[in-house]
Amino acid sequence: MIKVVVIGSGNVAQHLIQVLLKTENTDLVQVFARTPSHLSHLLHRNKITSDYQKITEADLYIISVSDNAIAEVSAQLPFENRLVLHTSGSSEFSILNDKNRKGIFYPLQTFTKSKKIDFSPIPICLEAENEADYQLIENLGNCISQKVMRINSEQRKSLHVAAVFVCNFVNHLYQIGNEICKENNVPFEVLHPLIQETAHKIMELSPKEAQTGPALRNDTKTIEKHLDFLENSEYKNLYQLLTQSIQHVKKL
Amino acid sequence: MIKVVVIGSGNVAQHLIQVLLKTENTDLVQVFARTPSHLSHLLHRNKITSDYQKITEADLYIISVSDNAIAEVSAQLPFENRLVLHTSGSSEFSILNDKNRKGIFYPLQTFTKSKKIDFSPIPICLEAENEADYQLIENLGNCISQKVMRINSEQRKSLHVAAVFVCNFVNHLYQIGNEICKENNVPFEVLHPLIQETAHKIMELSPKEAQTGPALRNDTKTIEKHLDFLENSEYKNLYQLLTQSIQHVKKL
Numbered sequence: 291m292i293k294v295v296v297i298g299s300g301n302v303a304q305h306l307i308q309v310l311l312k313t314e315n316t317d318l319v320q321v322f323a324r325t326p327s328h329l330s331h332l333l334h335r336n337k338i339t340s341d342y343q344k345i346t347e348a349d350l351y352i353i354s355v356s357d358n359a360i361a362e363v364s365a366q367l368p369f370e371n372r373l374v375l376h377t378s379g380s381s382e383f384s385i386l387n388d389k390n391r392k393g394i395f396y397p398l399q400t401f402t403k404s405k406k407i408d409f410s411p412i413p414i415c416l417e418a419e420n421e422a423d424y425q426l427i428e429n430l431g432n433c434i435s436q437k438v439m440r441i442n443s444e445q446r447k448s449l450h451v452a453a454v455f456v457c458n459f460v461n462h463l464y465q466i467g468n469e470i471c472k473e474n475n476v477p478f479e480v481l482h483p484l485i486q487e488t489a490h491k492i493m494e495l496s497p498k499e500a501q502t503g504p505a506l507r508n509d510t511k512t513i514e515k516h517l518d519f520l521e522n523s524e525y526k527n528l529y530q531l532l533t534q535s536i537q538h539v540k541k542l
Numbered sequence: 543m544i545k546v547v548v549i550g551s552g553n554v555a556q557h558l559i560q561v562l563l564k565t566e567n568t569d570l571v572q573v574f575a576r577t578p579s580h581l582s583h584l585l586h587r588n589k590i591t592s593d594y595q596k597i598t599e600a601d602l603y604i605i606s607v608s609d610n611a612i613a614e615v616s617a618q619l620p621f622e623n624r625l626v627l628h629t630s631g632s633s634e635f636s637i638l639n640d641k642n643r644k645g646i647f648y649p650l651q652t653f654t655k656s657k658k659i660d661f662s663p664i665p666i667c668l669e670a671e672n673e674a675d676y677q678l679i680e681n682l683g684n685c686i687s688q689k690v691m692r693i694n695s696e697q698r699k700s701l702h703v704a705a706v707f708v709c710n711f712v713n714h715l716y717q718i719g720n721e722i723c724k725e726n727n728v729p730f731e732v733l734h735p736l737i738q739e740t741a742h743k744i745m746e747l748s749p750k751e752a753q754t755g756p757a758l759r760n761d762t763k764t765i766e767k768h769l770d771f772l773e774n775s776e777y778k779n780l781y782q783l784l785t786q787s788i789q790h791v792k793k794l
Contacts, residue, residue, distance in 0.1 A: 301754075357764060380756070380764045399736055400754050405746060411735045437735075441728065448726035449733075451768045456719040456733050457740045458755030459784045460712050465749035465791055467708035474700035476693065481701070481708050482745060483663045483689075484650055488709045489741035493734060494657060497717035502553075502652050503710030504632070512609060512632045516703045524787050531783060532711045535776050539717055 291317045292430050295345060297363060298354035299323035301401050302377055306354055307332050309409045313433050320346050342366050349426060350375060352395055357381045364390070373423050379450030383417060383443050393418040393427050396446055397435070400457050413437040415446055466525055498539065505536035543569045544682050547597060549615060550606035551575035553653045554629055558606055559584050561661045567685050572598050594618050601678060602627060604647055609633045616642070625675050631702030635669060635695050645670040645679050648698060649687070652709045665689040667698055718777055750791065757788035 294316055296307055303321075310318040311333065318337070322345055323329055326338040339345060350373040353363050360376050364387040367374065374390040377397065386392040394417040401407060414431040416438060418424035424440070431438035441449070464485065471478045491500040504512040513533060520526045546568055548559055555573075562570040563585065570589070574597055575581055578590040591597060602625040605615055612628050616639040619626065626642040629649065638644040646669040653659060666683040668690060670676035676692070683690035693701070716737065723730045743752040756764040765785060772778045 356759075357761065380767060398732060400740055400743065400752075402743065402747065402752060402754065404751075405743060407739075413732045413735060415732075437732075439732065445726050445728050447767070447771060448722050449728055450764075451771050452719040452722040452728075452733060453736055454755055454757075454768060454781075455715045455722070456737050458753065458757060458788070459780075460715050460737075460740055461744070461749055461753050462757075462784055462788050462791070463707045463712050463715070464744050465753065466787075467704040468749050470700050470704040470707070474697050476697050476701055476704075478748075480650060480665045480667075480689075480691065481704060483665060484652060484705055485708050485712075485741050485744065487659075488652055488712055489737050491652065491654065491657060492713070492716050492737065495654065497713055497720050499656075500652075500654060501710065501713050501717065502654065503706055505706075505710060505714075507608075509609065515632060515699075516706060519699060519703050524783070524790065528711075528780075528783055528787065529706075531776070531780055532714055535718075535780065536710070536714050538776065539714070 291315060292350070292426070292433070293317050293319050293348040294430070295320045295322065295348040295351045296354060297322040297345075297351060299325060299328040300355065301403050302397070303354035304329070304332060304403060305401050305407050305409075306352065306377070306397075309407075309434050315433050316430065319348050342368050345369075349373065350393070350430065351390075352377060353386075361385050361387070373418075373426065375427065379415075379446060379453065391419055391423055393423055394443075394446065395427060395431070398449060398453060400461075409434045410436050413439055415439055415441045415449065417442060417446065466528075501536065501540075503536075505533040506540060508537065543567060544602070544678070544685070545569050545571050545600040546682070547572045547574065547600040547603045548606060549574040549597075549603060551577060551580040552607065553655050554649070555606035556581070556584060556655060557653050557659050557661075558604065558629070558649075561659075561686050565685050568682065571600050594620050597621070601625065602645070602682065603642075604629060605638075613637050613639070625670075625678065627679065631667075631698060631705065643671055643675055645675055646695075646698065647679060647683065650701060650705060652713075661686045662688050665691055667691055667693045667701065669694060669698065718780075753788065753792075755788075757785040758792060760789065 310316050321338050324340050352375050354377045355363055357378050370389045372390050375393040375395040377395050379396050396415040397412050399412045412435050414435045416427050418427055467481055468478045562568050573590050576592050604627050606629045607615055609630050612633055622641045624642050627645040627647040629647050631648050648667040649664050651664045664687050666687045668679050670679055720730045
Protein backbone atom coordinates (compact mmCIF):
# COMPACT_ATOMS: atom_id res chain seq x y z
CA MET A 291 0.00 0.00 0.00
CA ILE A 292 1.58 3.29 -1.11
CA LYS A 293 0.85 6.05 1.38
CA VAL A 294 0.25 9.37 -0.36
CA VAL A 295 -0.29 12.95 0.80
CA VAL A 296 -1.69 15.37 -1.78
CA ILE A 297 -0.87 19.05 -1.32
CA GLY A 298 -3.30 21.34 -3.13
CA SER A 299 -7.02 21.75 -3.73
CA GLY A 300 -7.22 23.04 -7.31
CA ASN A 301 -8.42 21.44 -10.48
CA VAL A 302 -5.72 18.78 -10.98
CA ALA A 303 -5.45 18.13 -7.23
CA GLN A 304 -9.18 17.39 -7.04
CA HIS A 305 -9.02 14.92 -9.92
CA LEU A 306 -5.98 13.23 -8.31
CA ILE A 307 -7.74 13.02 -4.95
CA GLN A 308 -10.76 11.41 -6.57
CA VAL A 309 -8.74 8.76 -8.39
CA LEU A 310 -6.52 8.01 -5.37
CA LEU A 311 -9.57 7.55 -3.14
CA LYS A 312 -10.91 4.77 -5.33
CA THR A 313 -7.62 3.12 -6.32
CA GLU A 314 -6.51 -0.14 -4.74
CA ASN A 315 -2.95 -0.30 -3.43
CA THR A 316 -2.82 3.40 -2.68
CA ASP A 317 -3.77 5.03 0.58
CA LEU A 318 -4.52 8.74 0.46
CA VAL A 319 -3.59 9.40 4.08
CA GLN A 320 -4.06 13.17 4.03
CA VAL A 321 -4.61 16.26 1.93
CA PHE A 322 -3.07 19.64 2.70
CA ALA A 323 -5.23 22.56 1.60
CA ARG A 324 -5.13 26.18 2.67
CA THR A 325 -8.91 26.29 2.28
CA PRO A 326 -10.26 22.89 3.39
CA SER A 327 -13.82 23.85 2.41
CA HIS A 328 -12.79 23.55 -1.27
CA LEU A 329 -12.57 19.81 -0.71
CA SER A 330 -15.56 19.23 1.56
CA HIS A 331 -17.47 17.53 -1.28
CA LEU A 332 -14.62 15.03 -1.75
CA LEU A 333 -13.40 13.89 1.65
CA HIS A 334 -13.96 14.06 5.38
CA ARG A 335 -12.66 17.12 7.22
CA ASN A 336 -10.36 15.01 9.43
CA LYS A 337 -8.39 13.92 6.34
CA ILE A 338 -7.56 17.56 5.52
CA THR A 339 -5.04 19.83 7.21
CA SER A 340 -4.15 23.43 6.53
CA ASP A 341 -1.23 23.40 8.97
CA TYR A 342 2.16 22.44 7.53
CA GLN A 343 3.28 21.20 10.96
CA LYS A 344 0.49 18.62 10.97
CA ILE A 345 1.35 16.94 7.69
CA THR A 346 1.62 13.22 8.42
CA GLU A 347 4.20 10.68 7.36
CA ALA A 348 3.77 9.10 3.92
CA ASP A 349 5.72 7.34 1.18
CA LEU A 350 5.37 10.31 -1.08
CA TYR A 351 3.98 13.82 -1.24
CA ILE A 352 2.36 15.17 -4.41
CA ILE A 353 2.38 18.95 -4.73
CA SER A 354 -0.41 19.91 -7.11
CA VAL A 355 -0.64 23.68 -6.90
CA SER A 356 -0.23 26.49 -9.45
CA ASP A 357 3.22 26.62 -11.05
CA ASN A 358 4.07 29.88 -9.30
CA ALA A 359 3.45 28.36 -5.86
CA ILE A 360 5.40 25.07 -6.16
CA ALA A 361 8.74 26.47 -4.94
CA GLU A 362 7.28 28.14 -1.89
CA VAL A 363 5.08 25.20 -0.90
CA SER A 364 7.97 22.74 -1.21
CA ALA A 365 10.15 25.06 0.93
CA GLN A 366 7.52 25.17 3.67
CA LEU A 367 7.40 21.41 4.17
CA PRO A 368 8.63 20.75 7.75
CA PHE A 369 10.58 17.55 6.95
CA GLU A 370 13.63 16.40 5.02
CA ASN A 371 14.79 13.61 2.77
CA ARG A 372 11.32 12.43 1.84
CA LEU A 373 10.04 11.98 -1.72
CA VAL A 374 8.22 15.08 -2.98
CA LEU A 375 6.70 15.29 -6.47
CA HIS A 376 5.07 18.01 -8.52
CA THR A 377 2.49 17.52 -11.29
CA SER A 378 3.38 20.38 -13.61
CA GLY A 379 4.28 19.99 -17.26
CA SER A 380 6.08 23.29 -17.49
CA SER A 381 7.88 23.65 -14.15
CA GLU A 382 11.51 22.62 -13.73
CA PHE A 383 12.54 19.63 -11.70
CA SER A 384 14.81 21.97 -9.71
CA ILE A 385 11.93 24.17 -8.59
CA LEU A 386 11.33 21.68 -5.77
CA ASN A 387 13.25 22.51 -2.60
CA ASP A 388 16.56 20.66 -2.16
CA LYS A 389 15.86 19.42 1.35
CA ASN A 390 13.70 16.58 0.00
CA ARG A 391 14.15 14.02 -2.79
CA LYS A 392 12.51 15.21 -5.99
CA GLY A 393 10.26 13.67 -8.58
CA ILE A 394 7.74 14.47 -11.29
CA PHE A 395 4.26 13.00 -11.70
CA TYR A 396 2.79 14.78 -14.74
CA PRO A 397 -0.57 13.50 -16.01
CA LEU A 398 -0.89 14.64 -19.64
CA GLN A 399 -4.56 15.53 -19.83
CA THR A 400 -6.93 18.51 -19.79
CA PHE A 401 -8.79 18.69 -16.50
CA THR A 402 -12.01 20.58 -15.99
CA LYS A 403 -13.54 20.59 -12.53
CA SER A 404 -17.01 19.84 -13.77
CA LYS A 405 -16.06 16.86 -15.94
CA LYS A 406 -15.12 13.43 -14.61
CA ILE A 407 -11.98 11.84 -15.96
CA ASP A 408 -10.97 8.21 -16.43
CA PHE A 409 -7.27 8.10 -15.56
CA SER A 410 -6.54 4.68 -17.03
CA PRO A 411 -5.78 5.89 -20.61
CA ILE A 412 -3.97 9.06 -19.46
CA PRO A 413 -0.20 9.07 -20.02
CA ILE A 414 1.59 9.84 -16.76
CA CYS A 415 5.06 11.23 -17.35
CA LEU A 416 7.53 10.39 -14.58
CA GLU A 417 10.97 11.51 -13.53
CA ALA A 418 13.02 10.96 -10.36
CA GLU A 419 16.49 11.61 -8.98
CA ASN A 420 17.32 7.96 -8.28
CA GLU A 421 16.14 4.55 -9.37
CA ALA A 422 14.53 3.53 -6.06
CA ASP A 423 12.38 6.66 -6.07
CA TYR A 424 11.56 6.14 -9.74
CA GLN A 425 10.32 2.62 -8.97
CA LEU A 426 8.03 3.91 -6.24
CA ILE A 427 6.62 6.64 -8.48
CA GLU A 428 6.16 4.13 -11.27
CA ASN A 429 4.28 1.80 -8.93
CA LEU A 430 1.99 4.66 -8.00
CA GLY A 431 1.52 5.55 -11.67
CA ASN A 432 0.67 1.94 -12.55
CA CYS A 433 -2.06 1.93 -9.88
CA ILE A 434 -4.02 4.62 -11.68
CA SER A 435 -2.96 4.54 -15.35
CA GLN A 436 -2.05 2.05 -18.05
CA LYS A 437 0.30 4.47 -19.76
CA VAL A 438 3.08 5.36 -17.40
CA MET A 439 6.26 6.60 -19.09
CA ARG A 440 9.68 7.84 -18.09
CA ILE A 441 10.59 11.11 -19.75
CA ASN A 442 13.28 13.65 -19.00
CA SER A 443 12.68 17.33 -18.26
CA GLU A 444 13.42 18.51 -21.79
CA GLN A 445 10.92 16.03 -23.22
CA ARG A 446 8.34 17.04 -20.64
CA LYS A 447 8.79 20.68 -21.59
CA SER A 448 8.30 19.86 -25.27
CA LEU A 449 5.20 17.79 -24.48
CA HIS A 450 3.73 20.70 -22.57
CA VAL A 451 4.21 23.06 -25.52
CA ALA A 452 2.75 20.45 -27.89
CA ALA A 453 -0.18 19.99 -25.50
CA VAL A 454 -0.94 23.71 -25.63
CA PHE A 455 -1.21 23.45 -29.43
CA VAL A 456 -3.31 20.26 -29.61
CA CYS A 457 -5.55 21.06 -26.65
CA ASN A 458 -5.78 24.71 -25.55
CA PHE A 459 -5.37 26.18 -29.03
CA VAL A 460 -7.56 23.52 -30.64
CA ASN A 461 -10.29 24.30 -28.12
CA HIS A 462 -9.98 27.97 -29.03
CA LEU A 463 -10.59 27.09 -32.68
CA TYR A 464 -13.74 25.25 -31.52
CA GLN A 465 -14.68 28.48 -29.77
CA ILE A 466 -14.25 30.46 -33.00
CA GLY A 467 -16.36 27.88 -34.87
CA ASN A 468 -18.98 28.21 -32.16
CA GLU A 469 -19.08 32.01 -32.52
CA ILE A 470 -19.39 31.84 -36.30
CA CYS A 471 -22.32 29.42 -35.94
CA LYS A 472 -24.03 31.59 -33.34
CA GLU A 473 -23.78 34.70 -35.49
CA ASN A 474 -25.41 32.84 -38.36
CA ASN A 475 -28.13 31.02 -36.40
CA VAL A 476 -26.72 27.57 -36.99
CA PRO A 477 -26.51 25.24 -33.97
CA PHE A 478 -22.85 24.52 -33.08
CA GLU A 479 -23.86 20.85 -32.64
CA VAL A 480 -23.89 20.56 -36.44
CA LEU A 481 -20.08 20.72 -36.24
CA HIS A 482 -19.76 18.00 -33.57
CA PRO A 483 -19.45 15.03 -35.98
CA LEU A 484 -16.78 16.90 -37.97
CA ILE A 485 -14.86 17.72 -34.78
CA GLN A 486 -15.01 14.11 -33.58
CA GLU A 487 -13.96 12.70 -36.96
CA THR A 488 -11.06 15.16 -37.19
CA ALA A 489 -9.81 13.94 -33.82
CA HIS A 490 -10.39 10.24 -34.64
CA LYS A 491 -8.65 10.49 -37.98
CA ILE A 492 -5.21 11.05 -36.48
CA MET A 493 -5.47 7.76 -34.59
CA GLU A 494 -5.18 6.09 -38.02
CA LEU A 495 -3.43 8.64 -40.22
CA SER A 496 -0.60 11.06 -39.53
CA PRO A 497 -1.81 14.69 -39.32
CA LYS A 498 -0.03 15.36 -42.60
CA GLU A 499 -1.95 12.56 -44.35
CA ALA A 500 -5.19 13.67 -42.70
CA GLN A 501 -4.97 17.29 -43.84
CA THR A 502 -7.77 18.50 -46.16
CA GLY A 503 -9.33 21.83 -47.09
CA PRO A 504 -8.85 24.97 -49.17
CA ALA A 505 -5.40 25.83 -47.75
CA LEU A 506 -3.99 22.43 -48.72
CA ARG A 507 -5.58 22.59 -52.18
CA ASN A 508 -4.38 26.18 -52.53
CA ASP A 509 -7.96 27.03 -53.47
CA THR A 510 -7.40 30.79 -53.54
CA LYS A 511 -10.99 31.64 -54.53
CA THR A 512 -12.42 29.95 -51.45
CA ILE A 513 -9.70 31.37 -49.21
CA GLU A 514 -10.55 34.90 -50.40
CA LYS A 515 -14.27 34.31 -49.88
CA HIS A 516 -13.59 33.14 -46.34
CA LEU A 517 -11.40 36.14 -45.56
CA ASP A 518 -14.13 38.44 -46.88
CA PHE A 519 -16.64 36.66 -44.71
CA LEU A 520 -14.63 37.07 -41.48
CA GLU A 521 -15.25 40.46 -39.90
CA ASN A 522 -13.18 39.95 -36.74
CA SER A 523 -9.64 41.06 -37.64
CA GLU A 524 -8.04 38.67 -35.14
CA TYR A 525 -9.82 35.71 -36.75
CA LYS A 526 -8.85 37.00 -40.18
CA ASN A 527 -5.17 37.09 -39.08
CA LEU A 528 -5.44 33.60 -37.64
CA TYR A 529 -7.04 32.35 -40.85
CA GLN A 530 -4.19 33.79 -42.93
CA LEU A 531 -1.40 32.57 -40.69
CA LEU A 532 -2.82 29.05 -40.38
CA THR A 533 -3.41 28.88 -44.14
CA GLN A 534 0.19 29.91 -44.83
CA SER A 535 1.50 27.46 -42.30
CA ILE A 536 -0.48 24.55 -43.86
CA GLN A 537 0.97 25.48 -47.25
CA HIS A 538 4.51 25.57 -45.88
CA VAL A 539 4.14 22.11 -44.33
CA LYS A 540 2.77 20.81 -47.64
CA LYS A 541 6.00 21.81 -49.37
CA LEU A 542 8.22 19.98 -46.87
CA MET B 543 -36.46 4.10 -55.34
CA ILE B 544 -34.62 7.36 -55.99
CA LYS B 545 -32.54 7.15 -59.15
CA VAL B 546 -29.25 9.00 -58.82
CA VAL B 547 -26.41 9.87 -61.19
CA VAL B 548 -23.17 10.97 -59.55
CA ILE B 549 -20.89 13.23 -61.59
CA GLY B 550 -17.28 13.18 -60.41
CA SER B 551 -14.63 10.75 -59.23
CA GLY B 552 -12.77 12.66 -56.52
CA ASN B 553 -12.62 12.21 -52.82
CA VAL B 554 -16.20 13.21 -51.86
CA ALA B 555 -17.64 11.59 -55.02
CA GLN B 556 -16.04 8.26 -54.10
CA HIS B 557 -17.45 8.33 -50.57
CA LEU B 558 -20.89 9.24 -51.96
CA ILE B 559 -20.72 6.42 -54.50
CA GLN B 560 -19.84 3.93 -51.79
CA VAL B 561 -22.70 4.94 -49.52
CA LEU B 562 -25.24 5.09 -52.38
CA LEU B 563 -24.25 1.61 -53.53
CA LYS B 564 -25.15 0.08 -50.21
CA THR B 565 -28.19 2.22 -49.35
CA GLU B 566 -31.70 0.88 -49.68
CA ASN B 567 -34.23 3.03 -51.52
CA THR B 568 -31.57 4.64 -53.69
CA ASP B 569 -30.42 3.40 -57.07
CA LEU B 570 -27.07 4.67 -58.30
CA VAL B 571 -27.86 4.27 -61.98
CA GLN B 572 -24.65 5.76 -63.36
CA VAL B 573 -21.49 7.69 -62.60
CA PHE B 574 -19.95 10.23 -64.95
CA ALA B 575 -16.15 10.41 -64.70
CA ARG B 576 -13.64 11.81 -67.12
CA THR B 577 -11.21 9.09 -66.04
CA PRO B 578 -13.29 5.93 -65.37
CA SER B 579 -10.22 4.04 -64.15
CA HIS B 580 -10.30 6.16 -60.96
CA LEU B 581 -13.45 4.30 -60.02
CA SER B 582 -12.61 0.78 -61.18
CA HIS B 583 -12.22 -0.40 -57.56
CA LEU B 584 -15.73 0.79 -56.73
CA LEU B 585 -18.05 -0.19 -59.57
CA HIS B 586 -18.38 -2.02 -62.86
CA ARG B 587 -17.15 -0.26 -66.00
CA ASN B 588 -20.62 -0.38 -67.59
CA LYS B 589 -21.97 1.85 -64.81
CA ILE B 590 -19.49 4.58 -65.71
CA THR B 591 -19.56 6.96 -68.64
CA SER B 592 -17.15 9.68 -69.66
CA ASP B 593 -19.42 10.96 -72.44
CA TYR B 594 -21.88 13.72 -71.49
CA GLN B 595 -24.22 12.58 -74.29
CA LYS B 596 -24.56 9.17 -72.68
CA ILE B 597 -25.70 10.35 -69.26
CA THR B 598 -28.90 8.43 -68.46
CA GLU B 599 -32.18 9.63 -67.05
CA ALA B 600 -32.44 9.89 -63.26
CA ASP B 601 -34.42 11.64 -60.51
CA LEU B 602 -31.41 13.74 -59.61
CA TYR B 603 -27.84 14.43 -60.58
CA ILE B 604 -25.17 15.09 -57.94
CA ILE B 605 -22.19 17.07 -59.19
CA SER B 606 -19.29 16.33 -56.86
CA VAL B 607 -16.26 17.91 -58.53
CA SER B 608 -13.80 20.62 -57.45
CA ASP B 609 -15.41 24.01 -56.80
CA ASN B 610 -13.75 25.55 -59.85
CA ALA B 611 -15.29 22.94 -62.17
CA ILE B 612 -18.94 22.98 -61.00
CA ALA B 613 -20.08 25.77 -63.35
CA GLU B 614 -18.56 24.23 -66.43
CA VAL B 615 -19.74 20.69 -65.67
CA SER B 616 -23.30 21.86 -65.03
CA ALA B 617 -23.26 23.82 -68.31
CA GLN B 618 -22.15 20.74 -70.25
CA LEU B 619 -25.10 18.61 -69.16
CA PRO B 620 -27.10 17.81 -72.33
CA PHE B 621 -30.55 18.06 -70.76
CA GLU B 622 -32.87 20.65 -69.21
CA ASN B 623 -35.28 21.10 -66.33
CA ARG B 624 -33.95 18.20 -64.30
CA LEU B 625 -32.77 18.42 -60.68
CA VAL B 626 -29.04 19.02 -60.44
CA LEU B 627 -27.23 19.34 -57.07
CA HIS B 628 -23.74 20.22 -56.01
CA THR B 629 -22.02 19.09 -52.80
CA SER B 630 -19.85 22.10 -52.07
CA GLY B 631 -19.90 24.08 -48.84
CA SER B 632 -18.38 27.18 -50.34
CA SER B 633 -19.87 27.42 -53.83
CA GLU B 634 -22.90 29.56 -54.54
CA PHE B 635 -26.27 28.09 -55.37
CA SER B 636 -26.21 30.19 -58.55
CA ILE B 637 -23.01 28.59 -59.83
CA LEU B 638 -25.17 25.77 -61.22
CA ASN B 639 -26.34 26.38 -64.78
CA ASP B 640 -29.82 27.88 -65.14
CA LYS B 641 -31.09 25.33 -67.61
CA ASN B 642 -31.73 22.79 -64.82
CA ARG B 643 -33.42 23.01 -61.39
CA LYS B 644 -30.86 23.60 -58.68
CA GLY B 645 -30.18 22.17 -55.29
CA ILE B 646 -27.48 21.68 -52.66
CA PHE B 647 -26.47 18.44 -50.98
CA TYR B 648 -23.58 19.38 -48.68
CA PRO B 649 -22.31 16.65 -46.33
CA LEU B 650 -20.47 18.41 -43.50
CA GLN B 651 -17.55 16.08 -42.93
CA THR B 652 -13.84 15.67 -43.65
CA PHE B 653 -13.28 13.01 -46.28
CA THR B 654 -9.99 11.21 -46.82
CA LYS B 655 -9.83 8.64 -49.58
CA SER B 656 -8.07 6.06 -47.45
CA LYS B 657 -10.47 6.22 -44.51
CA LYS B 658 -13.99 4.74 -44.53
CA ILE B 659 -16.80 6.96 -43.33
CA ASP B 660 -20.12 6.17 -41.66
CA PHE B 661 -22.61 8.63 -43.17
CA SER B 662 -25.38 8.13 -40.64
CA PRO B 663 -24.15 10.75 -38.10
CA ILE B 664 -23.01 13.24 -40.77
CA PRO B 665 -25.14 16.39 -41.06
CA ILE B 666 -26.28 16.84 -44.64
CA CYS B 667 -27.16 20.45 -45.40
CA LEU B 668 -29.84 20.85 -48.05
CA GLU B 669 -31.24 23.64 -50.16
CA ALA B 670 -33.56 23.69 -53.19
CA GLU B 671 -35.40 26.13 -55.40
CA ASN B 672 -38.85 24.75 -54.75
CA GLU B 673 -40.59 22.61 -52.17
CA ALA B 674 -41.11 19.53 -54.37
CA ASP B 675 -37.41 19.39 -55.16
CA TYR B 676 -36.56 19.96 -51.52
CA GLN B 677 -38.72 16.98 -50.54
CA LEU B 678 -36.91 14.74 -53.00
CA ILE B 679 -33.48 15.87 -51.81
CA GLU B 680 -34.58 15.41 -48.22
CA ASN B 681 -35.76 11.87 -48.98
CA LEU B 682 -32.38 11.11 -50.47
CA GLY B 683 -30.61 12.66 -47.45
CA ASN B 684 -32.74 10.60 -45.05
CA CYS B 685 -31.68 7.42 -46.86
CA ILE B 686 -28.05 7.92 -45.92
CA SER B 687 -27.98 10.16 -42.84
CA GLN B 688 -29.89 10.74 -39.62
CA LYS B 689 -29.05 14.43 -39.55
CA VAL B 690 -30.52 16.07 -42.58
CA MET B 691 -31.08 19.83 -42.24
CA ARG B 692 -32.37 22.68 -44.35
CA ILE B 693 -30.01 25.65 -44.37
CA ASN B 694 -29.80 28.66 -46.63
CA SER B 695 -26.76 29.69 -48.65
CA GLU B 696 -25.53 32.26 -46.12
CA GLN B 697 -25.66 29.70 -43.33
CA ARG B 698 -23.90 27.15 -45.49
CA LYS B 699 -21.14 29.65 -46.21
CA SER B 700 -20.71 30.35 -42.49
CA LEU B 701 -20.64 26.61 -41.72
CA HIS B 702 -17.93 26.12 -44.28
CA VAL B 703 -15.75 28.83 -42.72
CA ALA B 704 -16.41 27.39 -39.25
CA ALA B 705 -15.52 23.92 -40.58
CA VAL B 706 -12.16 25.19 -41.80
CA PHE B 707 -11.40 26.39 -38.26
CA VAL B 708 -12.59 23.29 -36.37
CA CYS B 709 -11.25 20.73 -38.86
CA ASN B 710 -8.50 21.89 -41.26
CA PHE B 711 -6.89 24.33 -38.84
CA VAL B 712 -7.31 21.98 -35.88
CA ASN B 713 -5.61 19.23 -37.86
CA HIS B 714 -2.76 21.62 -38.59
CA LEU B 715 -2.31 22.20 -34.85
CA TYR B 716 -2.11 18.39 -34.50
CA GLN B 717 0.59 18.53 -37.16
CA ILE B 718 2.55 21.12 -35.16
CA GLY B 719 2.20 18.99 -32.01
CA ASN B 720 3.45 16.01 -34.01
CA GLU B 721 6.53 17.93 -35.19
CA ILE B 722 7.39 19.14 -31.68
CA CYS B 723 7.15 15.54 -30.42
CA LYS B 724 9.32 14.21 -33.25
CA GLU B 725 12.04 16.78 -32.63
CA ASN B 726 12.18 15.77 -28.98
CA ASN B 727 11.96 12.00 -29.43
CA VAL B 728 8.57 11.65 -27.82
CA PRO B 729 5.99 9.47 -29.63
CA PHE B 730 3.06 11.58 -30.89
CA GLU B 731 0.73 8.84 -29.61
CA VAL B 732 1.32 10.21 -26.09
CA LEU B 733 -0.87 13.15 -27.12
CA HIS B 734 -3.72 10.99 -28.48
CA PRO B 735 -5.70 10.77 -25.22
CA LEU B 736 -5.42 14.54 -24.75
CA ILE B 737 -6.60 15.15 -28.32
CA GLN B 738 -9.57 12.80 -27.91
CA GLU B 739 -10.57 14.28 -24.55
CA THR B 740 -10.34 17.82 -25.93
CA ALA B 741 -12.74 16.84 -28.71
CA HIS B 742 -15.09 14.91 -26.38
CA LYS B 743 -15.23 17.72 -23.87
CA ILE B 744 -17.17 20.06 -26.15
CA MET B 745 -19.96 17.50 -26.46
CA GLU B 746 -20.72 18.30 -22.79
CA LEU B 747 -19.31 21.77 -22.23
CA SER B 748 -19.25 24.87 -24.41
CA PRO B 749 -15.76 25.62 -25.80
CA LYS B 750 -15.62 28.64 -23.52
CA GLU B 751 -16.29 26.49 -20.42
CA ALA B 752 -13.84 23.86 -21.65
CA GLN B 753 -10.91 26.25 -22.13
CA THR B 754 -7.83 25.59 -19.97
CA GLY B 755 -4.11 26.37 -20.15
CA PRO B 756 -1.54 29.12 -19.66
CA ALA B 757 -3.23 31.64 -22.00
CA LEU B 758 -6.50 31.47 -20.06
CA ARG B 759 -4.70 31.70 -16.70
CA ASN B 760 -2.57 34.53 -18.08
CA ASP B 761 0.43 32.55 -16.83
CA THR B 762 3.03 34.85 -18.40
CA LYS B 763 6.04 32.87 -17.11
CA THR B 764 4.93 29.70 -18.88
CA ILE B 765 3.94 31.59 -22.02
CA GLU B 766 7.44 33.14 -22.19
CA LYS B 767 9.09 29.75 -21.65
CA HIS B 768 7.04 28.29 -24.47
CA LEU B 769 7.88 31.14 -26.83
CA ASP B 770 11.59 30.68 -25.99
CA PHE B 771 11.23 26.98 -26.69
CA LEU B 772 9.68 27.45 -30.16
CA GLU B 773 12.34 27.98 -32.81
CA ASN B 774 10.05 28.06 -35.85
CA SER B 775 8.99 31.70 -36.23
CA GLU B 776 5.66 30.78 -37.83
CA TYR B 777 4.76 28.60 -34.84
CA LYS B 778 5.90 31.38 -32.51
CA ASN B 779 3.56 33.83 -34.30
CA LEU B 780 0.70 31.35 -34.12
CA TYR B 781 1.36 30.77 -30.42
CA GLN B 782 1.23 34.53 -29.74
CA LEU B 783 -1.85 35.19 -31.84
CA LEU B 784 -3.81 32.25 -30.40
CA THR B 785 -2.81 33.22 -26.85
CA GLN B 786 -3.99 36.81 -27.41
CA SER B 787 -7.22 35.59 -28.95
CA ILE B 788 -7.95 33.28 -25.98
CA GLN B 789 -7.39 36.22 -23.64
CA HIS B 790 -9.73 38.45 -25.65
CA VAL B 791 -12.50 35.86 -25.54
CA LYS B 792 -12.00 35.49 -21.79
CA LYS B 793 -12.78 39.18 -21.32
CA LEU B 794 -16.05 38.99 -23.27
